[in-house]
Amino acid sequence: MKVVFMSGGTGSRLWPLSRSSVPKQFIPLFQDEAGNMEAILARNARLMLQKFSPDDVLVSSMAEHEEQISSCLPWGPRIIVEPERRDTFPSICLSSLYLLDELKLPEDELVCFCPADLYIEEDFVDLLAAMPQRLDWCQVNIALLGIEPTEPSGKYGYIVPQLETAHPAGPVYGISQFVEKPALDRASELISEGALWNSGVFMFRLSFMKQYVQSKGDPASYPACLASYSSLPAISFDYEVLEKTPDIVVVPFHGRWTDIGSLDRLVDTMGHPHFESKVYRRDTEAVTAMNLTDVPVVCIGVSNLMIVATDHGILVTSREACDDIKLLLAEQPEITEDPKP
Numbered sequence: 001m002k003v004v005f006m007s008g009g010t011g012s013r014l015w016p017l018s019r020s021s022v023p024k025q026f027i028p029l030f031q032d033e034a035g036n037m038e039a040i041l042a043r044n045a046r047l048m049l050q051k052f053s054p055d056d057v058l059v060s061s062m063a064e065h066e067e068q069i070s071s072c073l074p075w076g077p078r079i080i081v082e083p084e085r086r087d088t089f090p091s092i093c094l095s096s097l098y099l100l101d102e103l104k105l106p107e108d109e110l111v112c113f114c115p116a117d118l119y120i121e122e123d124f125v126d127l128l129a130a131m132p133q134r135l136d137w138c139q140v141n142i143a144l145l146g147i148e149p150t151e152p153s154g155k156y157g158y159i160v161p162q163l164e165t166a167h168p169a170g171p172v173y174g175i176s177q178f179v180e181k182p183a184l185d186r187a188s189e190l191i192s193e194g195a196l197w198n199s200g201v202f203m204f205r206l207s208f209m210k211q212y213v214q215s216k217g218d219p220a221s222y223p224a225c226l227a228s229y230s231s232l233p234a235i236s237f238d239y240e241v242l243e244k245t246p247d248i249v250v251v252p253f254h255g256r257w258t259d260i261g262s263l264d265r266l267v268d269t270m271g272h273p274h275f276e277s278k279v280y281r282r283d284t285e286a287v288t289a290m291n292l293t294d295v296p297v298v299c300i301g302v303s304n305l306m307i308v309a310t311d312h313g314i315l316v317t318s319r320e321a322c323d324d325i326k327l328l329l330a331e332q333p334e335i336t337e338d339p340k341p
Contacts, residue, residue, distance in 0.1 A: 001132050001203070002109065003048055004095050007041060007061040007069065007116035008082055012326045012336075013262045016313035017290070019336060024260060025116040026068040029270065040260060041116045042072040050122065051129040059116070060095045078103075083229045088113075089240040090232035093218065094225050096209035101222035107207035110135060113237075115200045119258040119269050127253055131203055138165070138172055138249055142204045142242065146173075146196025146250040147257045152187035155262065155323070157198035157238070159250050160190065172249050178242065196252055200259070202242070212241065263306055263315075263322040286319075 011017075011024030018024035028037035038046075041059075048057050059069050060080040069079055080095045092113055099105045110132050127145065135143050146159045157180045161173035178198070179190060210220055218232060219225040225232070233240065242248060258269045267288050278296045279289040285303040292310045299307065306322055308315045313335065315325060329335055 001052075001056065001129075002099060002105070002111045003052055003057050003128070004080070004111060004113050005041065005044065005057070005059045005116040006088060006091060006113055007059050007065065008085055008088075008091055009115075009117070010085075011117065012329050013323055014260075014266060015325055015329060015336065016310045016315055017263075017266075017292075017308055019312060021064070022068070023065070024266075026065070026072055029266070030119075039072050040119065041069070044114075044116065044118065044120060045073050045077070047120060047122060047125050048128075051125050058095075060091055061116075083226065086229070086232065086234040088237040089235045090229060092237050093209065093213055093232060094222070094229060096206055097213075097220070097222040097225050100206050100210060105206060107205065107210065109206050110203055111206060112201065112203040115259070117260045118199070118201070119256075119260055121256050123255040124253060124257060127251070127255075128201070131251065134170075134172055134251060135203065140249050141208050141245055141247045142202055142249075143172075144175075144242075144248065144250045145199045145201040146252050147199050148252055148254045149187075149191050149195070149197050152184050152191060153197075154181050154184055154187055155265070156259065157181060158187070158190045158195040159198050160193060160195045161250055161252075165249075170251065172251055175248050175250055178238065180238075196250060197257075198238070199253070199257060202237075212245075263308065263317070263325075264319050267306070288319075 007025055009023060010020045014024045017027060025041040026039050028039050030038055030040060030043055032038050045057060054075045058078045058080060060082060061069060062085060063081045066079055070076060080098045082091055082094060099111060112128060131143060144159060157178060159178060160176040162176040163174035165172045214220045219228050258265055260266050260269060275290045275292050277291060279291050280296060280298045282300045284299050287299050287302060287305045289297050289299060289307040291297045297307060297309050304318050306317050306319055
């Protein structure tokens with residue numbers, strides 16, 4: 001099985017830590033076992049290499065990030081270059097056809113697509129490595145990894161399973177429906193029904209993707225897909241494929257998993273932030289401050305704040321509102337422009 005890390009996002013919810021020129025997956029925010037700082041892409045690839053060979057781990061990304069990928073992954077993985085930033089459906093089309101036409105992989109080759117910015121542990125990789133056996137046994141189009149929820153949350157999509165099928169390695173479920181980022185009360189109802197968080201990790205055989213693009217009349221070869229990439233629909237794989245395809249199953253995962261998709265989730269995953277030099281507090285409560293500058297950050301008499309200070313900008317927000325940075329950046333794109341020297 002091949003594993004393709006999807007590394008095309010900008011991580012706008014983590015601004016100003018993450019920017020278009022330096023997305024979150026390349027920023028050394030996490031400590032390894034030796035106490036050295038490493039990027040989430042480097043961490044995830046390191047874990048994957050415990051079960052997969054270097055030739056089996058690839059990255060899909062923009063050309064402008066090739067140098068950053070090489071810096072994170074020193075063994076020099078094969079990079080599938082996206083001509084422009086669109087969405088996961090065109091990206092996965094291009095990657096699948098690349099594997100078929102450029103690497104000459106057989107159509108029955110199983111491929112797993114995994115977001116580059118997930119925080120995972122060894123047991124997640126163990127489950128992933130065992131998936132080919134379950135897919136061979138189930139004979140389905142696509143398999144997803146669903147996460148056992150730890151709490152109601154409106155920040156994740158949900159998979160409602162049905163029709164459990166026993167397998168020697170563990171259960172496999174059919175899928176009743178997908179629910180995208182529900183309100184908290186609805187999320188509680190879904191969890192009571194046994195729903196799982198959608199991890200964004202899924203796998204299929206290359207033949208499935210080739211047949212899918214052929215059925216839509218989209219380019220079915222890598223050169224043709226590359227040449228007409230800008231004309232492919234800018235839509236997520238979930239909306240374009242998962243919600244329209246029969247014979248999909250989900251395999252539950254019960255370990256630790258986090259989507260590093262917002263500042264509060266990043267802080268929760270990191271534990272105590274590692275970037276608190278020159279942060280000074282007096283009479284504060286529930287204040288998280290991350291300072292990556294050489295100037296002091298002083299907090300007095302405030303509570304329930306998240307502060308991020310970098311040379312590219314300063315963010316001050318409540319924990320509850322931190323996701324709204326994406327909306328503000330869409331309204332005011334000049335915020336993300338790098339300062340002129």
